Amino acid sequence: MAETLLDVRGLRLSFATEKGSVRALFGVSFSVAPGETVGLVGESGCGKTVTALAVLRLLQSPPAIVESGEIVFRGEDLLALPEKRMCGVRGKSISMIFQEPMSSLNPVLTVGEQVAEVFTAHNVCGKREAAERAVEWLRKVHMPDPSLRAREYPHQMSGGMRQRAMIAMALALTPSLLIADEPSTALDVTIQAQILSLLRELRERERMAVLLITHDLGVVHDFADRTAIMYLGRIVEIAPTRELFADPIHPYTQGLLASLPGKRTGEKRLPSIPGTVPDLSNVPPGCPFADRCPFRREALSRFLAREVPADPLAVCDREDPPLYEYSGGHFAACHHQRTVRGGGAR
Amino acid sequence: MLRYIVRRLVGAVPILVGISLISFLMMHMAPGGPIGAGTDLNPKATAESRARLKAYYGLDQPLHIQYGRWLVRMSTLDFGDSFSPDGRPVAEKIKERIPITLTINVLSMGLIFLVAIPVGVYSAVRKGSLFDRISTVAVFTGFAIPTFWLALLLMILFGVKLGWLPISGISSLDYGSLGPLGKLADRAHHLLLPVLLLGFGGLAGMSRYTRANMLEVIRQDYVATARAKGLPEGTVVFRHAMRNALLPVITILGLSVPELLGGSVIFETIFAIPGLGQLFYQGVMSRDYPLIMGILTIGAFLTLLGNLLADVGYALADPRIRQG
Ligand SMILES: Nc1ncnc2c1ncn2[C@@H]1O[C@H](COP(=O)(O)OP(=O)(O)OP(=O)(O)O)[C@@H](O)[C@H]1O
Numbered sequence: 001m002a003e004t005l006l007d008v009r010g011l012r013l014s015f016a017t018e019k020g021s022v023r024a025l026f027g028v029s030f031s032v033a034p035g036e037t038v039g040l041v042g043e044s045g046c047g048k049t050v051t052a053l054a055v056l057r058l059l060q061s062p063p064a065i066v067e068s069g070e071i072v073f074r075g076e077d078l079l080a081l082p083e084k085r086m087c088g089v090r091g092k093s094i095s096m097i098f099q100e101p102m103s104s105l106n107p108v109l110t111v112g113e114q115v116a117e118v119f120t121a122h123n124v125c126g127k128r129e130a131a132e133r134a135v136e137w138l139r140k141v142h143m144p145d146p147s148l149r150a151r152e153y154p155h156q157m158s159g160g161m162r163q164r165a166m167i168a169m170a171l172a173l174t175p176s177l178l179i180a181d182e183p184s185t186a187l188d189v190t191i192q193a194q195i196l197s198l199l200r201e202l203r204e205r206e207r208m209a210v211l212l213i214t215h216d217l218g219v220v221h222d223f224a225d226r227t228a229i230m231y232l233g234r235i236v237e238i239a240p241t242r243e244l245f246a247d248p249i250h251p252y253t254q255g256l257l258a259s260l261p262g263k264r265t266g267e268k269r270l271p272s273i274p275g276t277v278p279d280l281s282n283v284p285p286g287c288p289f290a291d292r293c294p295f296r297r298e299a300l301s302r303f304l305a306r307e308v309p310a311d312p313l314a315v316c317d318r319e320d321p322p323l324y325e326y327s328g329g330h331f332a333a334c335h336h337q338r339t340v341r342g343g344g345a346r
Numbered sequence: 347m348l349r350y351i352v353r354r355l356v357g358a359v360p361i362l363v364g365i366s367l368i369s370f371l372m373m374h375m376a377p378g379g380p381i382g383a384g385t386d387l388n389p390k391a392t393a394e395s396r397a398r399l400k401a402y403y404g405l406d407q408p409l410h411i412q413y414g415r416w417l418v419r420m421s422t423l424d425f426g427d428s429f430s431p432d433g434r435p436v437a438e439k440i441k442e443r444i445p446i447t448l449t450i451n452v453l454s455m456g457l458i459f460l461v462a463i464p465v466g467v468y469s470a471v472r473k474g475s476l477f478d479r480i481s482t483v484a485v486f487t488g489f490a491i492p493t494f495w496l497a498l499l500l501m502i503l504f505g506v507k508l509g510w511l512p513i514s515g516i517s518s519l520d521y522g523s524l525g526p527l528g529k530l531a532d533r534a535h536h537l538l539l540p541v542l543l544l545g546f547g548g549l550a551g552m553s554r555y556t557r558a559n560m561l562e563v564i565r566q567d568y569v570a571t572a573r574a575k576g577l578p579e580g581t582v583v584f585r586h587a588m589r590n591a592l593l594p595v596i597t598i599l600g601l602s603v604p605e606l607l608g609g610s611v612i613f614e615t616i617f618a619i620p621g622l623g624q625l626f627y628q629g630v631m632s633r634d635y636p637l638i639m640g641i642l643t644i645g646a647f648l649t650l651l652g653n654l655l656a657d658v659g660y661a662l663a664d665p666r667i668r669q670g
Pocket residue numbers: 015017022024042043044045046047048049050051063099215280
């Protein structure tokens with residue numbers, strides 16, 4: 001494998017709730033190479049945001065507990081860093097843009113102050129220079145009237161402008177990895193396109209890697225070098241984007257793609273697949289998708305109708321499939337496909 | 347902003363009139379009257395002399411005439427003369443009493459601010475910690491203890507048993523012979539217990555309120571943004587979370603004026619402090635109508651002023667309102 005920037009290995013994480021411990025991540029593994037964009041796609045509640053927050057160690061603990069796994073960034077396990085050094089990573093080497101531009105900026109500080117803070121927090125320069133650089137960055141994200149806008153408060157700006165300010169803040173120290181959690185979902189379509197093209201422009205200019213979290217397959221198709229599909233707290237398929245769209249392996253991915261009307265439509269929500277996602281507090285053993293999987297359903301009904309003497313996919317209800325590598329860099333977690341396609345063990 | 351303040355002040359006039367009308371009616375509905383207080387137990391007082399007194403004070407007129415007269419006088423800021431034997435103008439009496447009451451109230455408010463807010467913030471930031479649990483218990487104990495009872499207990503402990511603190515008045519007998527520093531120390535010594543106790547009631551509520559606000563704010567997205575920038579926890583808490591959490595506290599502080607004034611009546615009476623509260627208590631006991639009405643009006647005015655200051659303070663602190 002080529003050089004990696006971020007390598008998340010077998011991340012298991014749970015939340016302590018009143019009703020007991022609820023696991024949200026079931027061994028998430030993926031990597032991001034320098035300068036590469038990886039798309040992370042999945043239905044609402046599958047754990048995308050939790051994964052992102054875990055990488056930056058922004059989940060409050062309690063309730064969040066990392067049970068096992070490693071988050072290796074530039075060869076160092078972030079989970080083992082003391083908090084003080086972690087502060088040095090956040091905003092400087094890895095930064096993050098949040099889902100909701102309307103609530104992600106502090107209402108009582110000016111936008112300029114909030115961008116400038118990134119410089120002062122990491123002792124890059126003094127206050128005055130930080131303010132100048134903040135205006136400079138607002139200009140770089142194409143904020144209209146940057147020096148005027150820097151003195152304004154978030155409530156005076158539109159959602160699109162706030163998201164630009166967030167991007168300025170995230171990129172101010174030219175991090176090597178940007179985590180963008182649905183940076184455009186909350187915006188309307190034209191603004192969405194502007195924000196994405198801005199991200200594309202800056203990604204190229206700053207040569208940074210991006211972990212792009214989204215519901216929108218259209219966005220990853222256009223934007224990501226590789227795409228990871230997430231389902232119920234694990235990654236079920238990960239492959240170069242082009243390959244994933246051309247030859248999806250996991251039945252869940254196939255379902256997602258099959259129900260896309262045209263690949264470039266700006267669907268906000270992922271198309272529906274029959275069945276419901278199991279509740280996190282009560283995940284059955286075996287493959288988490290088995291209940292909704294067309295292959296599993298068919299095999300089971302044929303077995304129940306006594307058309308076949310044995311249930312060929314009984315394993316799906318028993319064992320949680322690990323990621324198998326099918327071809328160079330194309331991984332999927334599926335018992336059925338493995339028997340059909342014969343993927344090699346990872 | 348100035349326009350807004352003027353508008354609010356003008357709007358306060360009808361409210362004040364309304365409050366005074368209700369107070370006036372309640373005062374007259376209460377049993378007893380100013381004449382009775384002085385004559386009921388006096389065997390020499392005849393029905394005739396009572397009637398004369400009544401006419402002298404204008405109490406023989408129907409209520410609406412009495413109220414009308416009072417209102418007309420008030421409109422020229424004339425509070426009238428007290429019914430008490432000294433018969434001095436009410437305005438004069440209030441003026442000499444108000445500084446001590448305001449001092450005690452401002453000091454208690456300061457105390458509430460200085461203690462309740464740090465306690466509230468710290469217990470929110472360390473939610474579930476030993477400190478949080480202890481302060482929670484303390485707060486609920488504080489809610490449950492009647493303060494006047496606590497006042498009596500503390501007076502017995504510090505004043506009588508230990509003899510550390512004076513238990514009445516605002517100055518010692520030798521106050522006049524003390525130097526300026528000595529005077530200050532003497533005052534502080536006398537005011538310590540009253541200020542503590544007057545603030546005590548507010549402490550519990552305010553620290554709880556601060557804690558709740560802080561917990562709410564810490565969950566906000568912009569706090570996560572602040573952390574994601576790599577700011578140290580202290581900066582996140584003080585610069586980003588606390589400022590937002592304290593905005594509503596400003597309002598509550600402004601709204602606590604009537605509570606404090608009410609408390610003054612009790613504590614000034616218990617501690618024999620010659621302030622407005624004590625004067626009010628004496629006025630009520632002797633049914634000194636002009637004095638009662640005067641103090642109630644001042645109290646209502648201070649309350650409305652507190653509300654206005656709270657709103658102005660909030661607007662100054664919150665850019666969304668300042669510029670909206
Ligand atoms: N603090 C928490 N305590 C308990 N459970 C939590 C907590 N935060 C997240 N979860 C749970 O973790 C799961 C994953 O949530 P997450 O926010 O990562 O979803 P997501 O994939 O980002 O969804 P969306 O697309 O809606 O943003 C959810 O089921 C959620 O209920």
